Amino acid sequence: MRKLAMAMAVLLLAAQASGAEVPEIEILIEDHRFEPAEVRVPAETKLMLVIDNRDATAEEFESHDLHREKVISGNRTARIPIGPLEPGSYRFFGEFHEDTAQGVLIAE
Numbered sequence: 001m002r003k004l005a006m007a008m009a010v011l012l013l014a015a016q017a018s019g020a021e022v023p024e025i026e027i028l029i030e031d032h033r034f035e036p037a038e039v040r041v042p043a044e045t046k047l048m049l050v051i052d053n054r055d056a057t058a059e060e061f062e063s064h065d066l067h068r069e070k071v072i073s074g075n076r077t078a079r080i081p082i083g084p085l086e087p088g089s090y091r092f093f094g095e096f097h098e099d100t101a102q103g104v105l106i107a108e
Contacts, residue, residue, distance in 0.1 A: 032097035043107040060095035
């Protein structure tokens with residue numbers, strides 16, 4: 001009976017640990033620009049980028065450094081998991097408006 005209670009306690013703790021919330025980092029797309037364009041995040045942490053495209057047209061969030069790309073329709077939001085990241089800078093851009101949609105994620 002005691003072993004069963006111990007096993008259940010371990011399973012409960014494991015379930016709680018795996019259900020820990022991932023920090024969300026919000027970035028807006030407005031007028032074909034990222035806001036903020038420079039985002040500081042904790043290194044060695046899994047994160048969720050929440051990209052809110054407030055423009056009427058689609059934009060493709062792209063980052064060769066992060067190995068991510070995602071088309072976000074106009075007036076829609078996308079959730080993009082990243083990390084954990086080593087300390088450093090990770091460039092991202094809007095593929096459809098690369099001349100104005102530029103940004104950098106700084107893991108520290």
